[in-house]
Amino acid sequence: MNPNGRIPVVVNRDAGDLAIWETGSILRYLSEVYDKNYNLHFDNIEEETEMVRPYRFLEIPLCINDS
Numbered sequence: 001m002n003p004n005g006r007i008p009v010v011v012n013r014d015a016g017d018l019a020i021w022e023t024g025s026i027l028r029y030l031s032e033v034y035d036k037n038y039n040l041h042f043d044n045i046e047e048e049t050e051m052v053r054p055y056r057f058l059e060i061p062l063c064i065n066d067s
């Protein structure tokens with residue numbers, strides 16, 4: 001399901017078996033599809049981008065430790 005052969009992977013059976021991988025991508029997908037009241041993500045792309053930005057840099061050391 002994941003071309004990188006890693007977990008996590010989410011398969012949405014209600015969306016034609018759509019497979020989503022990469023933690024950030026999964027979280028964003030679940031938020032946008034299921035968090036209709038914006039409890040877990042922003043209704044405003046600028047605010048969301050500002051919140052997510054530091055976590056992109058946080059992923060770098062996490063990947064290094066995984067190797």
Ligand SMILES: N[C@@H](CCC(=O)N[C@@H](CS)C(=O)NCC(=O)O)C(=O)O
Pocket residue numbers: 005006007008021022023024066
């Ligand atoms: N950047 C990926 C990292 C995925 C990843 O490295 N997953 C590890 C577990 S935390 C894995 O699948 N390891 C098994 C392997 O490398 O064979 C993400 O955020 O989902």
